[in-house]
Each structure stands twice: as C-alpha cells, then as structure tokens.
Amino acid sequence: MSDKALENPKEQAAKRTLDLEIKDAQLIFNSVWSELLEELGEEKLVFPREIFWLNGAPGAGKGTQTQFIMEYCGLTAKPIVISDLLDSPEARRLKDAGMMVGDREVTSLLLKELLAPRNATGVVVDGFPRTKVQVECLKLFYQRLSSLRSKFLGTSMESDFHRPNFHIIVLYVEEAVSVNRQLERGRKVLEHNEQVRSTGSGNLEETRKTDLSVEAARNRYRTFKEITYESLTSLRQIFHYHFINAQRSVEEVQASIVGELKYQSSLELDQVTNDLISRIPVAPDIVIHARQDLVERLEQYTKRHLQLFEQIVLLIDEKFMPIVLRHAVSGRAYINSEDTVFDDSQALAIAIDVFSERGYHAAVDIRQEEVPDRIDLQTGKIFTRRKRVYRFSIHFQGSVIRRGN
Numbered sequence: 001m002s003d004k005a006l007e008n009p010k011e012q013a014a015k016r017t018l019d020l021e022i023k024d025a026q027l028i029f030n031s032v033w034s035e036l037l038e039e040l041g042e043e044k045l046v047f048p049r050e051i052f053w054l055n056g057a058p059g060a061g062k063g064t065q066t067q068f069i070m071e072y073c074g075l076t077a078k079p080i081v082i083s084d085l086l087d088s089p090e091a092r093r094l095k096d097a098g099m100m101v102g103d104r105e106v107t108s109l110l111l112k113e114l115l116a117p118r119n120a121t122g123v124v125v126d127g128f129p130r131t132k133v134q135v136e137c138l139k140l141f142y143q144r145l146s147s148l149r150s151k152f153l154g155t156s157m158e159s160d161f162h163r164p165n166f167h168i169i170v171l172y173v174e175e176a177v178s179v180n181r182q183l184e185r186g187r188k189v190l191e192h193n194e195q196v197r198s199t200g201s202g203n204l205e206e207t208r209k210t211d212l213s214v215e216a217a218r219n220r221y222r223t224f225k226e227i228t229y230e231s232l233t234s235l236r237q238i239f240h241y242h243f244i245n246a247q248r249s250v251e252e253v254q255a256s257i258v259g260e261l262k263y264q265s266s267l268e269l270d271q272v273t274n275d276l277i278s279r280i281p282v283a284p285d286i287v288i289h290a291r292q293d294l295v296e297r298l299e300q301y302t303k304r305h306l307q308l309f310e311q312i313v314l315l316i317d318e319k320f321m322p323i324v325l326r327h328a329v330s331g332r333a334y335i336n337s338e339d340t341v342f343d344d345s346q347a348l349a350i351a352i353d354v355f356s357e358r359g360y361h362a363a364v365d366i367r368q369e370e371v372p373d374r375i376d377l378q379t380g381k382i383f384t385r386r387k388r389v390y391r392f393s394i395h396f397q398g399s400v401i402r403r404g405n
Contacts, residue, residue, distance in 0.1 A: 026136070029136075053166060308341075331398025370385075
C-alpha cells in the first residue's frame, strides 16, 4: 500500500496546498531574481552579511526589540519595515496602477531594499516573511546567496559575497496579552494626540484601527497565529531560529535575545570551515528537485539506452518483484543478483531509478567473492575466479496486519 493511500483526505489536501505554494514561490522568486540579474548583473547582487528576520505577535514589542538588536549587534542601517515598504513611492505606483501588492511585489521591493549599500554589514527586517509563499521565497533566497558565495569563492570578489547568515526571531505572546497591549497602545496614542491638539505642541501619531477595537485586535492576533506563526515554524530546521517569550518585562525579553544570539553564535561554523564543506549540498537542496531530476534521467534512458532500459525493467519484473511481493508485510527485501548486466554501472543507475520512480527506496552494495574455479591436477593448486554479487536493499511502506483477539 502506498504512502498516499494511508493518508487521510485532510493530509492529502494539505500536501497539495503546500505543493502549490512551493510552486508559486518558485515562480515568484525566480521571476524577481531574473529581473535583478537583468537590471544589475550578478556581480552587483551584494546582499547584507547578516540579516535578522524579525516577526512577532501584535503587541509583542517588535519596535522596542528592533532597536535593542541593532544596538547589541552594532548595526547602523535603519531597519527595513515591510509595512513602510508597502507605503513607499514604488508601492504606491503599483497601487495607483490598479495592481495588488502581493507576495511577488513584496519580495521584489524587499530584495531591492536589501541591496542598498547602507545595509552591507547587516540589517533587521521587520515583518517578513508573513505568508507560506514568502517563507518559501526566503528559503530560495538563502540558496541563491549560498550559490553566489560558492561561485565567487577564490576570485577577486570573494570578500563581497559572504556566507549568508540569517536569524529568524519570533516574539511570542498569548492572545489575551496581545489584545491588552494593542488596546493599551491605542489608548496612549489617543491621549497623546488629544494633548497635541489641545496644546498645539508635538506631532500627531497614527492611530491603528486594530488598537481601538477588541474584536479587531483579536482578529489581528488570529491572523498572525494562523498564517504567519504557522508559516514561520517550517524555518526551524534550516536557519538560526530564536523563539522568544515576549510576555515578560522588556529587560527579561532582551536578556533572552542576548542568550539566544550568544548560544547560536557558539554553534556557527567560521567562514573558512564553511567554505571547505560548502561544496557538499545540504540535504533539503538535493530533495527539492529530486523528482524532476529523476523524470529527466528516465526520459534520457529511453532516448539513449533503450535496449538496456528494457532489459533492466524486464529483469526487475521477472526476478526481483516476486521476491519483493513476498516481503509486502515487512516492507523490506534484500535481493542478491549475479547477473552480469550490472557490471555496467549504467545498468545499476537505471535499476535504482526505476525502483525510485515506483515509490521504493533502493540501494545496492557490490560484493566481490573468490570462488574455486579449477584445480591443477599436477600441482594440486586451486585456482579461483572473482565473482561479483550485487546485493539490492529494497524498502517500502509495509502492510499493516490486524492482530486477532
């Protein structure tokens, strides 16, 4: 039984949605990246050495902690606030033209802003990523920066293309705390503006509608929790991920941030070590395009090695599958073959790819054995020949057998 058959409809629907989001992100990011290449050229794509991607629940204190992170890390560049980018002249031109400022436009505006020379040593980005598509774009961005580092390594421009250093910082508070802080902020702004109007001294501050209504504040929090927070959790396994309890005092939150940054710094590879091992791709990178690469290889076998391809498929069908079927319960089969067709490395590659396309996890171990061949009757010497044994390991989803009472 296949993995897909064991999934419930909700899981299947979730996977289909994720596949579509990944596809959308690839189209969006590749389009934005192509525009940058065409406009600036690859040698001008010099991005910040370190980027702090700051996100958090409404009322979590992002503004306060942004300033603290900048001071602690010695960052001089003004933070990039996504809400400000969406109110920039370029964003307004898009709106005036009747265009929505969606994931593509946000990604484009952000990458262009990151390229500003003032951000070279490092910068805080407030409010990105917020959607699953933006999260996937962030992953693709990291991959491109890693590729640029590898490409320019050992050249005169090596110092411009640093190893990408991303920190994901998420400030978290519970719903009740978030709502109370939003409403408190709204009250303070109203009081401040009333004082400005009555005295004629000072500047009016913008009032957020969500800071004036309990229901609006709750809806804003739920949007963060259901969309942004859920999307951000997928970044845990890839980047430095700092999850901060922001319900405590400002000083306690800042102490937590310092502790997180110090701990992660102790775990980082230095640049020389990273460059030495960077030629080995990380596992998620090779998985991303594995299916497309597999399909391409199988099609090439048909075009260039059709006779061998047909021979291997027939061998698997007649010799291997009867053994695999007998192990359907366990989901593991080990098959030894001495067929000389596998002396051709291309035949082994075809066999592994055929199993992979059919949903099996296949590997092969080549063993060489010395076996008696003949005896010299005069001297009694035993002559041997070398025999190759190809041991295939086939794993797949086994069957679930119900136990009797």
